[in-house]
Amino acid sequence: MNRFFPAATRRHLAVLIILFCAIAPAFAQRQMERLGRGVVVLHSATSQAYIGWRLLATDSTEVGFNLYRSANGAAAVKLNSSVITNTTDFLDTTANFTISNSWYVVPVTNGVEAAPSAAFGLAANSPVRQYLSWPLHAVTGGANAPYDVKFCWVGDLDGDGEYDYVVDRQSTTGGANQYLQAYKRDGTFLWQLDCGYNSTNQYNIEPGASAISVGHGDCVTVYDLDGDGKAEVCIRTARGVVLPDGTTITGPDDTTQYLSILDGVTGHELARTTITNMWPADGPMNAHFGIMYCDGVHPSLLIHCENRNAAQAFQRETMTYDYRNGQLTRRWFHTPAAGANESWGHQIRIMDVNHDGIDDLINVGSVLNGADGSVTQLTGDEAVSMNFWGFTPALFPQLNVAFENFMKKSGGEQKSECLIPATVGDLVTSGKAKCKVLRSADSWFGVTYREDRPVVVENIRKLIAKGDYPEKLWA
Numbered sequence: 001m002n003r004f005f006p007a008a009t010r011r012h013l014a015v016l017i018i019l020f021c022a023i024a025p026a027f028a029q030r031q032m033e034r035l036g037r038g039v040v041v042l043h044s045a046t047s048q049a050y051i052g053w054r055l056l057a058t059d060s061t062e063v064g065f066n067l068y069r070s071a072n073g074a075a076a077v078k079l080n081s082s083v084i085t086n087t088t089d090f091l092d093t094t095a096n097f098t099i100s101n102s103w104y105v106v107p108v109t110n111g112v113e114a115a116p117s118a119a120f121g122l123a124a125n126s127p128v129r130q131y132l133s134w135p136l137h138a139v140t141g142g143a144n145a146p147y148d149v150k151f152c153w154v155g156d157l158d159g160d161g162e163y164d165y166v167v168d169r170q171s172t173t174g175g176a177n178q179y180l181q182a183y184k185r186d187g188t189f190l191w192q193l194d195c196g197y198n199s200t201n202q203y204n205i206e207p208g209a210s211a212i213s214v215g216h217g218d219c220v221t222v223y224d225l226d227g228d229g230k231a232e233v234c235i236r237t238a239r240g241v242v243l244p245d246g247t248t249i250t251g252p253d254d255t256t257q258y259l260s261i262l263d264g265v266t267g268h269e270l271a272r273t274t275i276t277n278m279w280p281a282d283g284p285m286n287a288h289f290g291i292m293y294c295d296g297v298h299p300s301l302l303i304h305c306e307n308r309n310a311a312q313a314f315q316r317e318t319m320t321y322d323y324r325n326g327q328l329t330r331r332w333f334h335t336p337a338a339g340a341n342e343s344w345g346h347q348i349r350i351m352d353v354n355h356d357g358i359d360d361l362i363n364v365g366s367v368l369n370g371a372d373g374s375v376t377q378l379t380g381d382e383a384v385s386m387n388f389w390g391f392t393p394a395l396f397p398q399l400n401v402a403f404e405n406f407m408k409k410s411g412g413e414q415k416s417e418c419l420i421p422a423t424v425g426d427l428v429t430s431g432k433a434k435c436k437v438l439r440s441a442d443s444w445f446g447v448t449y450r451e452d453r454p455v456v457v458e459n460i461r462k463l464i465a466k467g468d469y470p471e472k473l474w475a
């Protein structure tokens with residue numbers, strides 16, 4: 001999917017393009033997924049196939065590729081006249097789509113071919129479409145059809161080097177049990193988990209203890225945490241969850257929550273631990289799940305969670321877990337000190353801020369050190385990304401068209417969103433619009449949570465006092 005990213009800002013709304021040469025420090029090799037080339041072929045037009053494949057982090061900077069096609073099982077023919085070095089995709093306009101075809105790539109370094117990738121095939125007379133498709137398995141025991149999908153997580157569940165899929169299944173009627181299903185890359189159904197009666201409350205701020213994919217909380221992720229070549233499924237569970245083998249999770253109440261690690265192929269629960277909740281009287285926690293390398297080498301699971309007290313103030317916790325040798329171990333735990341300015345955003349951002357090889361968690365205005373969860377104060381010189389737009393009236397007719405198309409396609413889906421940045425991105429990539437980045441020396445401030453309001457009010461007051469804003473700002 002093409003995306004357009006608007007102006008990046010930090011403390012001052014600005015875009016900094018920095019070109020530098022430096023001697024990078026040497027870090028230990030990260031434990032990464034054992035992935036193949038991920039060759040995918042789409043019958044993208046009547047006489048055209050789109051082929052895409054994966055560039056691996058371990059590839060040499062000198063690597064290139066040869067692309068081969070086998071027609072109806074015959075000997076493969078190379079399609080490119082010279083080694084492909086500037087992209088990892090190709091348009092094949094010479095295939096005969098009335099017969100079956102398969103494609104594969106071979107990496108080339110210094111003129112020498114290495115082992116070929118796995119092949120991807122299209123059946124004879126395959127339909128023209130811009131996507132891959134496989135049928136979803138009917139929700140077993142689901143009494144509130146139809147069941148839609150909100151999120152899809154990818155990981156190599158079976159260890160064949162290619163991504164498989166884990167999807168949520170949510171009733172479009174609302175207020176019903178949620179489900180989680182796993183599929184192999186070819187669409188083979190693997191297993192289903194019933195999130196139980198504690199998933200029926202799907203209020204986007206404070207959902208039930210085992211609800212998933214609610215608001216901006218996912219409470220699921222997929223990754224190879226123990227380095228065995230197969231991805232595990234990490235999910236927040238609670239009393240009433242029915243595991244794929246039919247076992248029902250029990251617990252002391254409907255607030256206690258667990259972290260469960262599932263085998264990607266069978267759904268068997270490999271490990272479980274209780275998620276810390278410092279304020280159980282205020283209800284369960286909703287959470288973001290993520291992956292970060294807290295020691296610079298091995299992946300850990302990040303849980304970034306919150307609930308609200310009676311005064312509607314957010315109460316927040318962050319913790320990381322290691323899954324090694326069949327055991328779950330909490331690495332660190334953090335909750336903001338009273339009065340601390342550790343505002344959160346609606347997403348999680350994980351990166352190595354100080355270039356020490358260890359991932360950090362980027363909040364709004366603060367950073368948690370990935371090694372121990374301690375707060376790393378920002379200097380003000382770090383670049384961060386915020387959204388700030390200015391449009392001319394010429395955009396509005398385009399937005400009207402986009403919104404009409406959205407309503408025709410998704411108007412009956414309550415959880416669907418018509419995103420303005422997506423429309424802008426489509427216009428820019430199609431050459432119908434341009435976006436200019438403007439520099440500004442002004443400090444940025446804004447409201448994400450109610451706690452931000454006093455800061456915004458005071459900043460506006462100062463701007464009025466300086467004469468930058470009129471006394472009657474909204475007149």
